[in-house]
Amino acid sequence: MLKTQKMLVGAMSKLDDTMVMNLVRQGLQMGISPYVLLEEIRAGIDRVGELYSKGEYFLSDLIMASEIFKDVLALVTNHQGVIAKISYPTVVFGTVENDIHDIGKNITTGILRYNGFGVCDLGVNVPGHKFVEAVKQHNSPVVCLTGLITGAYESMKKTIAMLEDAGLRSRLTVIIGGLVGESVKEYTGADYWATDCTKVVEICRKILVANRRVVQSS
Ligand code: B12
Structure with missing residues (x-):
């Protein structure tokens, strides 16, 4: 070094x-x-x-x-x-509706960016329809939701339901973070949960390689 x-x-x-x-x-x-x-x-x-x-x-x-x-x-x-x-597709990221905590989100989006991902950061207190619009606009394969208050779980669930209603859910991976765990993942219908911001890069890479959105270099 x-x-x-x-x-x-x-x-x-x-x-x-x-x-x-x-x-x-x-x-x-x-x-x-x-x-x-x-x-x-x-x-x-x-x-x-x-x-x-x-x-x-x-x-x-x-x-x-x-x-x-x-x-x-x-x-x-x-x-x-x-x-x-920068070679990876854009990840749509935001703190869900009714929640304004963003310190963890900002750290995680930073980590994604310096690992080569595009990030569309929608900010805090983001209603579900904004996520839907952003996914369509960027043709994103991954949505990341942050939530730290109990009320955020309902917003996460609503957001994921709106992505489903918009016909986007089957081609999307939803990752949640903040004060979350397995039961919140189950309740909201997300695909993954993580409280370790470094995990997000590993998960995104796996998803994108599996969906052939990037080719893994040996
Ligand atoms: C700082 C803080 C605030 C700040 C927020 C400043 C900001 N700009 O974010 C302020 C003072 C504004 C605030 C306000 C409130 N807060 Co507050 N706040 C906290 C506190 C102390 C720390 C949160 C934090 O930033 N941690 C540090 C970051 C780095 O950690 P993190 O967010 O978890 O992020 C990490 C991971 O989760 C991960 N990550 C984050 N997002 C994502 C997303 C993905 C996809 C992935 C993979 C990973 C990931 O990356 C990070 C690094 O590893 C917590 C207590 C706690 N111990 O968590 C309470 C806490 C979250 N707040 C709480 C509450 C109740 C509130 C208020 C409602 C208080 C009030 N009565 O007004 C309001 C909320 C208003 C609202 N509508 O959102 C409660 C929530 C309880 C609950 N279960 O509902 C907590 C738990 C405190 C408590 N014990 O009561 N708060």
């Missing part, structure tokens, strides 16, 4: 935004792959998550981490050559 990369993990886990941005710029100038740099940022974010779980970091630190991550993502995706590598 190059010195810049090692320093990047440390700067990210210390939430030193100036240092992170400088190191990313430096890395890009040195010709380090943006994906390698983003991987180091992710390792730094993992560290922030660990410190949060131990009670050493607070929610404001998680928010800070996701803000730094957004800035880095903007920087690297503007870097020549990265956009051309």
Whole structure:
């Protein structure tokens, strides 16, 4: 691992935004792959998550981490050559109706983006018909729903029913995240649930390869 990369993990886990941005710029100038740099940022974010779980970091630190991550993502995706590598279809993402929690959604959409997925982020408190419109517009194979309050489960169920009514459900995979579990998956009619934001990439890749929307490189 190059010195810049090692320093990047440390700067990210210390939430030193100036240092992170400088190191990313430096890395890009040195010709380090943006994906390698983003991987180091992710390792730094993992560290922030660990410190949060131990009670050493607070929610404001998680928010800070996701803000730094957004800035880095903007920087690297503007870097020549990265956009051309984006090869996966668009995933439609949103926090469902009546729910405004979006910290986890923002982290998860960021992770999808830097793994090469297009993301149509509909925001928070999103009514079902907006998901239907977005799936049609982007011809998306995957919809991701975030929900953290009990009321979100009903909204998820309604949204999935609307996708069914629109005739889109059979070609769609629906993944739910937030404060969810197997029983919420069953209740809402979703295909997968995950509370670990890194799982989403693995699930999406599997689905897209199975549906021949991308060809797996060996
Ligand atoms: C921060 C917070 C808020 C913030 C939200 C700020 C924001 N911009 O999001 C504010 C203060 C605004 C807020 C408001 C409310 N909140 Co609140 N909030 C929280 C809190 C403390 C943390 C949530 C959070 O951001 N966690 C950190 C993120 C990173 O975790 P995460 O969202 O789970 O996301 C992770 C994974 O789930 C995954 N993920 C997320 N989405 C997706 C999607 C997919 C597809 C996948 C694969 C993965 C994935 O990725 C993330 C990283 O791994 C929780 C308590 C808790 N312990 O969860 C309560 C909590 C969720 N809130 C709660 C409540 C009740 C409310 C309010 C109703 C309070 C009120 N009376 O007004 C309002 C809700 C208003 C509304 N209509 O939505 C309750 C919900 C209880 C319930 N079962 O209904 C909780 C559980 C607190 C509690 N114990 O009572 N809240």
